Amino acid sequence: MSRTRSLPTVRTDLLRQVGGRNDPLSRVSRVSDWPRVRLHVVTGKGGTGKSTVAAGLALGLASRGKDVLLCEVEGRQGIARMFDVDPLPYAERRIATGLRSDGPADDTAGVVHALHIDAEAALMEYLAMYYRLGRAGRALDRFGVIEFATTIAPGVRDVLLTGKVYEAVQRNSRNKGAREYDAVVLDAPPTGRISQFLNVSDELAGLAKVGPVKHQADTMMTLFRSPRTAIHFVTVLEEMPVQETADGIAQVRAAGLPVGGVVVNLVRPRDLRVKDLATARKGELDRAAISSDLTAARVDVSNGLVDGLLGEARDHAVRRALEDGQRKLVKDLGLPTYELPRLAQGVDLGGLYELAACLRDGGMA
Amino acid sequence: MTRSHPRVGPLASRATSREALDVDALLDDRRTGIIVCCGSGGVGKTTTSAALALRAAERGRKVVVLTIDPARRLAQSMGIAALDNTPRPVAGVRGSADHGGSLDAMMLDMKRTFDEVVESQATPEKARQILENPFYVALSSSFAGTQEYMAMEKLGQLRRDAAAAGTYDLIVVDTPPSRSALDFLDAPERLSSFLDGRLVRMLLAPARGPARLMTAGFGLVTGALSRILGGQFLVDLQTFVAALDTVFGGFRARAQQTYALLQAPGTAFLVVAAPENDALREAAYFVERLGEDRMPLAGLVVNRASPAALGSLSADEAMGASARLRREADSPTAALTAGLLRLHADRERTVEREAALRERFAAAHPTVATAVVPALAGDVHDLEGLRRIGELLAQQ
Numbered sequence: 001m002s003r004t005r006s007l008p009t010v011r012t013d014l015l016r017q018v019g020g021r022n023d024p025l026s027r028v029s030r031v032s033d034w035p036r037v038r039l040h041v042v043t044g045k046g047g048t049g050k051s052t053v054a055a056g057l058a059l060g061l062a063s064r065g066k067d068v069l070l071c072e073v074e075g076r077q078g079i080a081r082m083f084d085v086d087p088l089p090y091a092e093r094r095i096a097t098g099l100r101s102d103g104p105a106d107d108t109a110g111v112v113h114a115l116h117i118d119a120e121a122a123l124m125e126y127l128a129m130y131y132r133l134g135r136a137g138r139a140l141d142r143f144g145v146i147e148f149a150t151t152i153a154p155g156v157r158d159v160l161l162t163g164k165v166y167e168a169v170q171r172n173s174r175n176k177g178a179r180e181y182d183a184v185v186l187d188a189p190p191t192g193r194i195s196q197f198l199n200v201s202d203e204l205a206g207l208a209k210v211g212p213v214k215h216q217a218d219t220m221m222t223l224f225r226s227p228r229t230a231i232h233f234v235t236v237l238e239e240m241p242v243q244e245t246a247d248g249i250a251q252v253r254a255a256g257l258p259v260g261g262v263v264v265n266l267v268r269p270r271d272l273r274v275k276d277l278a279t280a281r282k283g284e285l286d287r288a289a290i291s292s293d294l295t296a297a298r299v300d301v302s303n304g305l306v307d308g309l310l311g312e313a314r315d316h317a318v319r320r321a322l323e324d325g326q327r328k329l330v331k332d333l334g335l336p337t338y339e340l341p342r343l344a345q346g347v348d349l350g351g352l353y354e355l356a357a358c359l360r361d362g363g364m365a
Numbered sequence: 366m367t368r369s370h371p372r373v374g375p376l377a378s379r380a381t382s383r384e385a386l387d388v389d390a391l392l393d394d395r396r397t398g399i400i401v402c403c404g405s406g407g408v409g410k411t412t413t414s415a416a417l418a419l420r421a422a423e424r425g426r427k428v429v430v431l432t433i434d435p436a437r438r439l440a441q442s443m444g445i446a447a448l449d450n451t452p453r454p455v456a457g458v459r460g461s462a463d464h465g466g467s468l469d470a471m472m473l474d475m476k477r478t479f480d481e482v483v484e485s486q487a488t489p490e491k492a493r494q495i496l497e498n499p500f501y502v503a504l505s506s507s508f509a510g511t512q513e514y515m516a517m518e519k520l521g522q523l524r525r526d527a528a529a530a531g532t533y534d535l536i537v538v539d540t541p542p543s544r545s546a547l548d549f550l551d552a553p554e555r556l557s558s559f560l561d562g563r564l565v566r567m568l569l570a571p572a573r574g575p576a577r578l579m580t581a582g583f584g585l586v587t588g589a590l591s592r593i594l595g596g597q598f599l600v601d602l603q604t605f606v607a608a609l610d611t612v613f614g615g616f617r618a619r620a621q622q623t624y625a626l627l628q629a630p631g632t633a634f635l636v637v638a639a640p641e642n643d644a645l646r647e648a649a650y651f652v653e654r655l656g657e658d659r660m661p662l663a664g665l666v667v668n669r670a671s672p673a674a675l676g677s678l679s680a681d682e683a684m685g686a687s688a689r690l691r692r693e694a695d696s697p698t699a700a701l702t703a704g705l706l707r708l709h710a711d712r713e714r715t716v717e718r719e720a721a722l723r724e725r726f727a728a729a730h731p732t733v734a735t736a737v738v739p740a741l742a743g744d745v746h747d748l749e750g751l752r753r754i755g756e757l758l759a760q761q
Contacts, residue, residue, distance in 0.1 A: 045406075045407060046405070046406025046407035047406060047407020047644075048407070078643075139585040139586050140586055140589055143586050145586055145589075190406065192434075203503075212592075238744060239436060239438070239744045239746070240436040243436070269707065269708070271704035271705075271707045271708050271711075272701065272704045272705070272708070273700070273701070273704075276704070286698060289696065289697075289698040289702075290698060290702050292696065293690060293694055293701075293702035293703075294706075296690065296699075297686040297687070297690040297693075297694065297706075298689065299682070299686045299706075302676060305675065305676030305677075305678055306676075307675055307676075308674050308709070309676070309706070309708075312674060312705070312708055312709055312712055313705055315672075315742050316708055318742040319743075322742075322744065344710075344711040344712075344714040344718075345714055345718060346641075346642065346718055
């Protein structure tokens with residue numbers, strides 16, 4: 001499919017749900033919190049929506065006029081599904097183009113390309129680029145070395161995947177014909193594996209002690225450990241993901257890798273005020289007053305309906321209290337935090353644009 | 366992942382009322398010896414397997430549950446916070462004095478399990494050589510698939526021990542948190558096909574005698590490898606493969622045995638999903654794959670479903686009423702009531718979306734019995750919570 005998606009102008013109507021601020025627009029960030037970052041690594045526990053956040057971040061960055069590459073490495077074709085395009089090959093494909101915005105200041109519209117990084121293809125490309133192996137290269141394939149290297153040989157798979165990402169970030173005018181990007185967003189492996197995934201020199205240390213691969217891994221580490229990289233963690237306000245985020249941050253720090261921000265995804269709408277929440281939790285909301293409000297709003301009031309609403313309010317209040325406890329833990333991590341709303345209808349392309357706007361206005365992009 | 370398997374389904378089907386999964390019948394059936402909970406990451410497999418195990422124990426079964434990565438507080442409440450790769454009795458199981466039911470739990474330590482396999486197969490000296498080899502270290506601690514294989518290995522061990530000593534009559538297995546649910550079935554095959562592979566055979570050839578001369582092609586390969594990775598790499602690899610070959614003579618046989626065990630009638634697979642597109646898609650692939658491999662599927666568990674709301678107010682009506690209240694009403698509770706209506710609308714929309722997803726799944730897989738577990742307001746981190754989940758699983 002050659003069509004690409006056009007980015008709409010920013011929507012802010014969802015901001016009522018994010019943080020319950022009185023005047024959300026006053027908090028819209030005009031600048032990014034990560035101006036120097038070229039490589040955004042997005043990780044998170046399974047089920048927290050890290051692929052969605054990575055895509056949203058790429059769109060958010062592009063909406064600031066940047067050219068962005070969005071990479072996936074886990075072979076799931078999640079990007080193709082999210083953007084509703086054909087499965088991605090091992091090649092950079094344009095998947096979204098910004099509409100020309102009205103302001104004269106940002107008249108260049110950003111573009112998002114996507115790349116599905118496949119370890120076998122990356123290895124063949126790598127060999128062709130650096131070694132010109134010729135007959136030996138084909139022999140490697142014939143003897144199952146390619147398969148071996150990409151599936152069994154410890155660390156090699158990760159080095160190949162991260163190596164391609166590194167190459168995309170480091171491109172400059174000397175790489176003829178290759179597209180240069182302002183930022184690369186990596187939809188990375190989950191939290192439990194992230195420090196191992198990026199810590200390629202250590203992973204290879206036991207295997208390739210010398211030789212060009214070892215040297216290249218060391219060069220990659222220099223980028224990954226520099227302020228040009230930021231590792232962002234996606235979580236939801238539940239006990240286990242928050243705990244795993246804290247553990248992941250500690251591991252990433254221990255490996256000398258730069259921690260970015262925390263994205264709190266799937267935040268429940270804040271339609272009730274704090275004092276009402278406490279009352280709702282105790283099951284003491286004023287039933288008669290609510291009934292009369294409903295009648296005033298021309299709703300057919302039945303006991304079942306009011307019971308239902310009060311029950312929902314109570315459930316919601318209990319969850320909100322749990323969320324607040326977890327939110328405090330997230331806050332104690334002391335990192336920039338960005339909240340994204342739970343979209344009742346799931347995330348489609350429109351939802352993705354809305355999340356992108358939230359990330360951008362929150363200052364992540 | 367792009368899959369090469371064709372889809373398997375009824376080809377023409379209408380969404381009819383789905384069959385309910387009878388969890389208690391499954392647990393009470395003495396022929397059920399193994400329950401495997403599988404599904405993609407983050408859908409609540411660990412909680413589901415622990416809840417099933419507890420319910421079975423409290424209904425009189427002698428149960429052991431093998432968990433992979435439980436939440437810390439849940440692990441603590443089950444007494445398995447220390448990771449020592451051995452089943453430990455769980456305190457607080459109800460009624461064990463009356464019916465003799467019991468529950469043991471363990472957390473899988475994949476490296477420890479792998480080490481034990483090596484130690485049990487090799488002489489102490491040979492074992493040490495393997496355990497120190499860098500390829501082994503990496504393979505046993507980070508190879509994607511080792512965890513799946515070791516879960517199977519541990520399952521095989523538990524099964525043998527249980528059969529010998531009569532300690533357990535039901536084993537509940539949680540599967541590793543992989544992106545794709547199929548990894549659990551594919552990993553052992555991947556590991557053994559590697560050991561069967563041409564590269565390994567070539568590397569072993571010199572060790573097996575002078576008659577097998579290295580071919581020219583092989584020289585090219587080793588030359589290229591040395592150039593890229595350094596000479597030591599090849600030496601380490603060769604040592605590793607040679608050592609592995611002697612130790613894992615029965616490797617494939619074991620993998621096949623465990624696979625056969627999974628196909629046996631005493632095994633029941635439960636596919637676990639959340640009411641989300643991705644999770645149900647993985648569940649669909651898993652269901653189809655189990656069918657192809659003739660593995661016994663007991664049913665689908667859909668966790669964390671949004672509970673349906675009482676009353677018959679639709680999302681649109683609720684949003685409309687909420688807007689009218691904001692605009693017109695001036696009672697002190699108007700904002701609260703408008704908030705309640707918006708909450709209701711959100712809930713209705715979520716319930717509708719989830720129901721539609723489940724219906725689509727049922728249309729494509731009409732014979733899969735399903736249990737829908739509503740989301741609890743709080744986290745599950747003690748036996749009481751597991752008991753509650755068990756009840757919800759059984760109330761279909």
